[in-house]
Amino acid sequence: MRDLVVAGGGPVGLAVALHAARAGLDVEVREPRAGVIDKACGEGLMPGAVAALARLGVDPEGIDLHGIRYVDAGRGGVREARADFRAGPGRGVRRTVLHAALHDAVARAGVPVVATAVRDLEQRDDHVLVDGEPSRHLVGADGLHSGVRRLAGLTDARPHRDPRRYGQRVHLECAPWSAHVEVHWSPVGEAYVTPVAPDLVGLAVLTADRTPLAELLPAFTTLAPRLAGVAAGKVRGAGPLRQRTRARVAGRVLLVGDAAGYVDALTGEGLALGLAQAEAAVAAVAAGTPEAYEIAWRRLTRRHDLLTAGLLRATRAAPVRSHVVPAARRMPWAFGWAVDQLARPA
Template identity: 65%
Template sequence: MDLLVAGAGPAGLATALHAARAGLDVAVWEQRAGTVDKACGEGLMPGAVAALAALGVHPPGHDLRGIRYVAGAHRADADFRAGPGRGVRRTALHTALREATLAAGVRVEQRTVRRVEQDDDGVVVDGTRTGHLAAADGLHSPIRRALGLHRPHRAQLRHGLRRHYRLAPWSDYVEVHWARDAEVYVTPVADDLVSVAVLTTARGPYDDHLAAFPALQERLAGVSTAGPVRGAGPLRQSASARTAGRVLLVGDAAGYVDALTGEGIALALAQASAAVRAVVSDDLTAYERDWWRITRRYRWLTRALLGATRTPPARASLVPAAQRLPWLFAAAVDALAHPART
């Protein structure tokens, strides 16, 4: 086997698809059975939509016109110039990617990676030999930790909570509602379903966080929900490197700042392509360089926004500033919408 992929989330399945297209013998191991769900905002930027289409993957969802910032009576809109984005339920995205992966002849097995050993010629994973291992095992990657690549953070960290509501979307925008200690991301994901995700440093039940957004809470009052509240976090995760020997970290396992800018899936897809190129050329140092280049804009912009909104006065001034400077807000959204360069 040329490549074993650990993890069947978007990053892992996209890596397997790129590997199959490159003619590699590839398999995917995923410890969870069936469709994999995850708490996320569920909005795909136009770049992510284009990258999925290039893989022949077209998940069903709701087209997104752009991004809208909301804070009380203030709002600012910015349309995507690179074509529409798409709100897609995470389960629908996983199903579409998994079907494409199986159709490409990739073996997907329900197995857990427990032991990784390496030599100059390959990797042995629980007794199975492969040329390379792509660790796409998520935000809290056990493989990243086992390889000694995990870097802990002591700063106050953010968490995410997501719930679906059964109602027709009232907007074709991803609405980002701002309050003192949290943001809420409202994403249409179907003609009769809306995803509402909270990002915050504060701990507490979902409904307590939603109470900080009275207008939104009133709109959702009495609306039936679809499925449980799902959580994720801490969101900030770092790795000292993206490779160790013949192992590559891909997607959230490679490091993550925050979901604030909504680029997670686009970045995962770009990393998947770069990882396979490095495997084909047997030059994993190229992947480390590509990772830094692919994620540079995301890291800079996300850290800048997090820093700029850390204090209550700065948070309160963000949306009025975007309203007063629409050209600047539009430029930032346009930068986010374009595909990450691979």
Template identity: 55%
Template sequence: MLDLLIVGGGPAGLATAIHAARAGLDVVVAEPRTTPVDKACGEGLMPGAVRALAELGITPPGHPLRGIRYVDAADARQRAEAGFRHGLGLGVRRTDLHAALARRVAELGVPVRPVKVDAVTVRQDTGSVGAAGLTARYLAAADGLHSPVRRHLGLDLPDPRPPRYGLRRHFTVAPWTDHVEVHWSTRAEAYVTPLAPELVSVAILTSERAPFDVQLADFPDLAARLATHTSSAVRGAGPLRQRVRGRVADRVLLVGDAAGYIDALTGEGISLALAGAAQLVRCVREDRPQDYERAWRRASLRHRLLTDTLVRLRVRPQLTRLIVPTAARLPFLFAGLVNGLT
């Protein structure tokens, strides 16, 4: 019998597999898709994520990031900037990150089975959990934002707030900054992340359902800068916010986006996935799954508080207009918030 069966071979699932293998656990990943898998995301790793990946033996290629810059879409001269105090971040193509994690999993000899786990087939008793013909002491559900395993276990909660969506496109243009730029309009945010000498990622977060080019028009300075450059196809994701009743159901533990998601506003998705993977494996190794919920909450507390606060401001346009001017007026506070999450 396995120690841990991981359902889902995205970054969260693969990070969990790496932690498990390093802890001496017998682990298998169930993932039917061929690596790497692309996904709509901002593609910026904060310094904490870069350090956590390095500790796992992973150094993906990318563009160094020195901080975060907020820009007012209505007046691009209005901006606030905060440098990272504890190392550099990294702009990394999602496919490059996924491929680097997959290589590390292969180096550690972790089997990745090309099987799809149907959530309704997950069965557990007092000593084991099984799915797709595999049996383990525990199962880690790393099956994404709209986790079928989470839904099957009745762990989803309704969300009364307006849904938010993400759209991402790449542009072949030389980066004009070594910061992640967050452009704020009254209806959306646009994240600009340098990825390579001639490539940037632009991710738009919004509650409005409209094509990427229509959304980009809300950011006239950014749209003008990108107008003559070749772009990739658009990838989308959402609704982003996923409320979860809990992250433990007997011998099933949720990790990554499956464990619940607020928003991509603070760019901490990968950092949280890596932290959650480490805590999940610790609880499995100690045979104390009941400790995982508290450990996950403790590891994600600062992120959840800041992200939830920003999302609440976002739905009130009169307050949204104050975000960039306030950050510019109070640079020490802005820098403290940015570095509190890195």
């Protein structure tokens, strides 16, 4: 009998597998998609995520990020506020580059990756049957629309009061123009600009408007002039972003990453949180106390959820959104504190 099956072979699932192998557990990853997986994401790693990857011996190639820059258009022209990371640089990394680096690390660790999805589970006193095969534990790391979350009965099906938000991402074939992640604010949402290679910039837009990306971009008047004539790649989308769970542990089944619940990508801390959850979940499994992960999950996510949910509520109305950058300019200490809270290790 295996000690652990990981459902989902994205970055967080592979991190679970690496931590499990280091703990001496017999672990297997199940992922139906073969090879390197791409998805819509901002591609900016916070300093905490860079440090978590380094502890796993993973050092993906990318562009150093020195902080966050908020930008919008005011009556007197472009306004901006900037806060640098105090915990060292983050890194802009293409999703495919990050996934390939983790995939290579898992292969070196001798962890098998099986090309199948988890479709059924049954809880037993001392193990869980995963598609009929016994494993002492199962970790669901299978994303926003997690099948493991549904199979374990952990989905919170109560109706959402907040507007549903979606993300779209595209790559721009141009040299980066900033060493910061730029967040451009507009009435329709936020656009995140992240340098990911010497000749490539990632652009991600978060919005409640399901309009195609090309039709949303003119609303970002501080950004549109830079995009004129720039070649763009394939647009990828994700959403709805808000996902709620009743709990993160059910018997011997644990949820990590987006599968464990998601507020929004507004603050860009998702991968750092997922990597911290991966480490905490494996620690609970190795100790034979999977229920302890619920407490660890709450501790890890509390700061992020409060900041993200608070900023979402505060900026829901378009008139309020126009005051975000001016407020950050007037109170640089508060803006710097918020960025530092999000950038530090979980």
